Amino acid sequence: MKATWLIVGVALAASGCEKDRGMPAAKGSGALSASEAELLAHLPAGGDIVFGGNYFGLQDWTANSPLGRMSKQIDPISAKWNACLARSNFTMAGAGGFRDGALRMAMYMKGIDLAGFSKCSSDAGLPVTSDPDGKFMTVTLENRGGLTLAMPYLAVPGGVYTVVSLRLDPGTITPVAVDLGRADLEREQASLATANLANDPRMSAWLAKVDRSRTFFFVGSGEGTPWGDQVGLIYGGMDISDGIAFDVTVDVRADGGADQVVSGWKRARSELGRLPPSMQPLKDAMKSVRLGKTKDGLRVVARISNAQLEAVTAMIAPMLPQP
Numbered sequence: 001m002k003a004t005w006l007i008v009g010v011a012l013a014a015s016g017c018e019k020d021r022g023m024p025a026a027k028g029s030g031a032l033s034a035s036e037a038e039l040l041a042h043l044p045a046g047g048d049i050v051f052g053g054n055y056f057g058l059q060d061w062t063a064n065s066p067l068g069r070m071s072k073q074i075d076p077i078s079a080k081w082n083a084c085l086a087r088s089n090f091t092m093a094g095a096g097g098f099r100d101g102a103l104r105m106a107m108y109m110k111g112i113d114l115a116g117f118s119k120c121s122s123d124a125g126l127p128v129t130s131d132p133d134g135k136f137m138t139v140t141l142e143n144r145g146g147l148t149l150a151m152p153y154l155a156v157p158g159g160v161y162t163v164v165s166l167r168l169d170p171g172t173i174t175p176v177a178v179d180l181g182r183a184d185l186e187r188e189q190a191s192l193a194t195a196n197l198a199n200d201p202r203m204s205a206w207l208a209k210v211d212r213s214r215t216f217f218f219v220g221s222g223e224g225t226p227w228g229d230q231v232g233l234i235y236g237g238m239d240i241s242d243g244i245a246f247d248v249t250v251d252v253r254a255d256g257g258a259d260q261v262v263s264g265w266k267r268a269r270s271e272l273g274r275l276p277p278s279m280q281p282l283k284d285a286m287k288s289v290r291l292g293k294t295k296d297g298l299r300v301v302a303r304i305s306n307a308q309l310e311a312v313t314a315m316i317a318p319m320l321p322q323p
Helices: 002-018 034-040 055-064 066-074 076-085 114-124 182-191 201-208 257-270 277-286 306-319
Strands: 049-053 091-099 102-110 128-130 136-142 148-156 159-168 175-177 216-221 231-240 243-252 289-294 297-305
Touching: 034 049, 034 091, 049 201, 076 114, 076 136, 114 128, 114 136, 114 148, 148 175, 148 182, 159 182, 201 216, 231 297, 243 257, 243 306, 257 289, 257 297, 277 306, 297 306
Parallel strands: none
Antiparallel strands: 049 091, 049 216, 091 102, 102 159, 128 136, 136 148, 148 159, 159 175, 216 231, 231 243, 243 297, 289 297
């Protein structure tokens, strides 16, 4: 998904000033439904961020979209892993945040079992170790930066539970994986009887602001992080259908920060004419992006079609690293 965020980030940075006279606030889905609460009940309470959605739809798009095809050039092993997971129709939710210099995210996936992850690991050629009772396995992933991550997967009622933990090494900006075992995951699952994300009032209030009908949604806060004085609540999501559509709201806390962002993007937009004709696909995609201030913060809305993404990826493909 790195390529996705590269395209989105460039588009936002260069064209977000399209609308600075104000926009209506994003509409949320309100209170959790019974099925949503059941999903979130498999995750620990607390944390600074929660996300979820149709993992099948997201992985399918990742595997088959223009950006997905480009990701095969960047990281063919991850592409095989994503393509295999795209053949399993399941939903997911995750939650966590930064604590003591570490990013810790717990995820519950409903509608898939360990056999599904084992098959995808085999398809991608990833190392796997499994417990004799078939209820726990570890898949070793390695990205192009050399980060090795042992992903633990625990079989739980209705699906699979996993936790990823990364700490920031003081001597480098490269994340360092923190290995977690079966006992760690089982301990967390046992604690859900007394406190879980479904009965966490703080997260329930945040989630009410989010349109959870989207393919992927998220909400989080900078509160309690080194960026808490700059950014408050951040929420939104994206849909995957003939391209990508996203809607994100950011509470910019710094005095005058929202106005500075808008004016900075205006300056960037004024320089678009300097781009060479060869970058016309990127400029066309930028026209789909709107930004404006709402009562909740800065809101960015865009829809970029697959045809536009095809043109943009064709433009930047020669500049990407080769496998």
